[in-house]
Amino acid sequence: MKRRNTPTQEAVLKLLVETDKAMSQDAIEKRIDIDINRATIYRILNRFCDDGTLHKIVAEDGKQYFAFCVKCDDNKLPEQHFHFRCTHCETIECLPSAVHFTLPNGYDVQHVNCLLTGLCNDCS
Numbered sequence: 141m142k143r144r145n146t147p148t149q150e151a152v153l154k155l156l157v158e159t160d161k162a163m164s165q166d167a168i169e170k171r172i173d174i175d176i177n178r179a180t181i182y183r184i185l186n187r188f189c190d191d192g193t194l195h196k197i198v199a200e201d202g203k204q205y206f207a208f209c210v211k212c213d214d215n216k217l218p219e220q221h222f223h224f225r226c227t228h229c230e231t232i233e234c235l236p237s238a239v240h241f242t243l244p245n246g247y248d249v250q251h252v253n254c255l256l257t258g259l260c261n262d263c264s
Contacts, residue, residue, distance in 0.1 A: 147174070148174065148176055148184065149188075151174050152181065152185065152188075153193065155171060155172055156194065156206065156207065157208050161231050161233065162197050162205035162207035162232035163205060164204065165178065165182055165185065168181055168206075188206070189206070193208065194206045194207060194208055197225075197232055197255060199232075207232065207234065221236065221238060221239060221254070222239060223255045223256070224256045224258070225255055225256070225257045226259055226260035226262075226263050227257055227259065228260075229262065229263050
């Protein structure tokens, strides 16, 4: 089903595209230039994830980050790839490495969330 494109959705997506980094809901709420509540932001972000427009990264503390990944859309990155979160500047970025693993027979992976933490190039 085609969803209507609202000004609120456009503003959230524009912010993520222009930022070029993964952002948490609270960071989006602080930086967005329109009046929008927390529940609406989460609803928009989850719809974009369901549509494949964004992907969600869950940090080791359970906090959710959302990213519009241009490299993913251009198929320059594998669908299942690693993310890196800098513990100093707290940015999260996509890494160009595919995730490889083996599972026992009978298991079927539907989603992978791989997050590495440490210091990024700029902070190390």
